[in-house]
Amino acid sequence: MSMSVRLLVATSNAGKMRELAALFADLPVTLLSLKDLPAEIPPPDETGETCADNARLKATAYAVASGLPCLAEDSGFEVEALGGAPGVRSARVPGGSDEARNAWVYAQLDALGSRESAARFVSVLALARADGEILHVAEGEVAGVIAPEPRGTNGFGYDPMLYYPPLGRTFAELTMDEKASVSHRGRASRLMHDWIRAHVDALG
Template sequence: MQEIIIASKNSGKVLEFQELFINFPCKIISLQELPAVVEPEETGNTFLANATLKAQYYAKHYHKPCLADDSGIAVEALAGAPGVYSARYAGPKASDLDNIKLLLANMQDVDNRACQFICALALVNAQGELLFTAQGECKGNLLTEPQGTNGFGYDPIFYSLDLNKSLATASASEKNSISHRARALQRLVKDLESYYALSSSK
């Protein structure tokens, strides 16, 4: 069974990918299962640029295919912020709660609560050559206070227009049916199937 690295140490994100990959003939391994290396600096101005950068970096280091994502929340009233800075919105070592508090403070008394989660995926081979990319979106509205304890990141303040509830109150299966990562992966499915078929025939 082929191993594919998921370029993340975020246990919540890795679990989502493992569930989303359950029907594919591969073993998903996270960075937590591999010898530690210095993390690459995310210098891209777009989610896709950062995803590609991370995938190529880890594939070349570990000599295995790598799937990386860059994702975050884009708030309409903040011109798309936090965007690519979502994970470090409140600082380089900010917790999820720190980021949530800052975003809610910046959105205080703002009527337009429209926002979306965006996920860009980049899959590279063991040599770091880019194979496939995809992007998915999940639209919603920003809540004024956290609701629920499931998920991670900004889930507690993201009201999903698909589910009509906070993502942090949704089950894993509910979230995976409409999430930005799920939609990005769904757009990658046919390419992935071809990729596995070619790999197994070699």
């Protein structure tokens, strides 16, 4: 195995890149983010009805545009009391910042009269060859409950909102190692990691 396989990760999110770099550290791949490309690739329209749809769509679009094998993720935060919202539209919640999106979800719950609700994170990773063909899809999820108010400064996105009873803290209060061991992205990434280890030649 050589260390020469370059794998594009379809994100500019530094938090996601840090987590993936740690999880994939022992693989014979060099991870590149969208920021590492010589030219900007316009993002495809995320028209999928599910996270899996959007992960596949992004992996294919960025692989074809960059000429590199591409790993794309789509994740969602699903709140039971809100009928699974924001779900596949988690990144498009009004406000633009993580804090604003957290506040939006709390506002929806407050309008229902209670912040008590089960909730879960879902992550889907799709891997495409440079020609756009999907090679593998891996999914992971983790369940918890909505914290009464956001807590913690680690992590990103909706991490301060999801209280994880087995560890007694929100995801934003976990260390990176703790989070990787139990998180939706950690679980999906380990499944993808194992597939790439066994099939690295397929990245060609």
